[in-house]
Amino acid sequence: MAEANLFTRMLNGQAPLPAVASLLGGVVRGVDLEAGALESDYVATGAFLNPAGQVQGGMLGAMLDDVTAMLVTATLADGEYCSTLNLNLSFLRPAQAGPLQGRARLERRGRNVCNVVGELRQDGQLVATATATCMVVRRA
16 A cells, blocks of 8 residues: 555645644645645634734735645645745735635646746635745655
């Protein structure tokens, strides 16, 4: 029987989640590899707020990086890892402290490079979007 990949081991509690996922309150809610999609929930705490009382853009960017990279990680073989090469962000409206929903869609899965689109919603409203280019890194 083939060994489960890192993503599957993390979901099953057999491997630790990245520390940043805990910081962001990230919990994978659903993954559909056939459709190339992943959904994850996040929680913006008061520590994420800027002086205007809104979630700082870098924290939203971290959530989008997490959801897009997690989708790529779900497609990898054991011994492969995801490294984000480029992350382009668009902020559409302010986000407040509280829950956010992340979604990622795999646009292209190449041998070495993957293109992913991500979005964050809060209270049903689109807050931010991202396009990510991720590299597949293989263990030497």
